[in-house]
Amino acid sequence: MTRQGRPWLPYTLLTVALLFLILHEAGALGPFENLLGLVVAPVERGLSDLITGVGNLFQTTRDVRVLQQQVDELQSANDTLRVENIRLREQYVAENQQLRELLDFKSENPTYSLVGADIVERGSDIFPRGKVVGEDTNPYLRYFIINVGSRDGVAVGMPVVTSGAAMVGRIAKVTSHLSYVQLLNDPSSTVAALFQGSRISGMVVGREDGSLVMTGILPDEEVDENEIAITSGVGGLLPRGLILGQVESVSYQEAALFQEAVLRPVLDFRRLEVVVVITDFNRPPVEEFEEGP
CATH class of the missing domain: 1.20.5 (Single alpha-helices involved in coiled-coils or other helix-helix interfaces)
Known part of the structure; x- marks a missing residue:
């Protein structure tokens, strides 16, 4: 229904x-x-x-x-x-x-006056060549900034070293609290040097690629591999005996009429944390410089 x-x-x-x-x-x-x-x-x-x-x-x-x-x-x-x-x-x-x-x-080295310092900046990582720092143009490609300055007795030209008497570089610029260290392998770095064993002399310079080279070696001088290059102390600006590097290879530069020795650095700049500034040292007498190494 x-x-x-x-x-x-x-x-x-x-x-x-x-x-x-x-x-x-x-x-x-x-x-x-x-x-x-x-x-x-x-x-x-x-x-x-x-x-x-x-x-x-x-x-x-x-x-x-x-x-x-x-x-x-x-x-x-x-x-x-x-x-x-x-x-x-x-x-x-x-x-x-x-x-x-x-x-x-x-x-x-009890006759050295030393000032310890920490590395606070690594210049090659933060400033390219020619970057303006304050009012100055930085001319260095490789350098450190350390936390000591003029108030600590640090002055331009003083050597900076690390353990084992290995030379790191030289003070290039100073403020009251900080200092710029031009590294040994900076292209504009030049250091009077000699080989520890043979006493052959020359100039250790930095290269653009960060390598170290000892130039000005006379063609008839024999340089052994693994010889240690040290500061010669000529001119009294640096103490004698700071270690610069070890011979890796030797080549004859015909155009320059000299030999060149490529040096292997004895320190790793990237791993450095602390350094020492040599603010004073006993300089050899003038006649020693005149006689040569």
């Missing part, structure tokens, strides 16, 4: 609804409603617990993700600190070793 065949159904449902409403208001449905509540309440509680459990599960999942992210961040920070700790420990050990060797240098 179709809906059109049951026109009484809406009226019947409306009548039943009104009857239930009247009975509810009169309190006649109380026992029935209580029974219905007893039946429905467990189902309602179960559904509520289920919904709460599902909500807690999603919240726990979110909490786990947040905790995992925090753990990852802490692990990353811990790894960074561990690497930094290793770096600082290695730096501390290296600096300690250099300081011990510099103390030995002081005890072996």
Whole structure:
């Protein structure tokens, strides 16, 4: 039978609804409603617990993700600190070793007046040739900046050394608190030198590629490989005996009518942390310079 065949159904449902409403208001449905509540309440509680459990599960999942992210961040920070700790420990050990060797240098040269210094900047990494520093144009390609200056008795031209009496360079510019050290392998660096064994003399100069070369060696002079080049002290500007480098190879420069010896540096400029400035030393008498090495 179709809906059109049951026109009484809406009226019947409306009548039943009104009857239930009247009975509810009169309190006649109380026992029935209580029974219905007893039946429905467990189902309602179960559904509520289920919904709460599902909500807690999603919240726990979110909490786990947040905790995992925090753990990852802490692990990353811990790894960074561990690497930094290793770096600082290695730096501390290296600096300690250099300081011990510099103390030995002081005890072996009691006539020298020395000023210790830390390297605070490495010029070749921060200033290209010709970059303006303050009001001056920096003419050096390779240099360090150290944390001592005129107030510490440092002056232009003074030699800078490291452990083992190895020469680093010379003071090129001084302020009250800082000094610029022109490195030995700067292209404009020139040092009077001689070989420790053969006493052959020449000039040690820096090259654009950072190498060291001893020039001015006469063609008939024999230079042995691995000979040590030292400062000659000629002119009294530098003490005699500071180590410059070791012979790596020798070549004859026909155009210049001289031999050249390529020197292997005895120190790694990149690993230096501390140096010493020789502010005074006993200069050989003038007649010794006149006689030659």
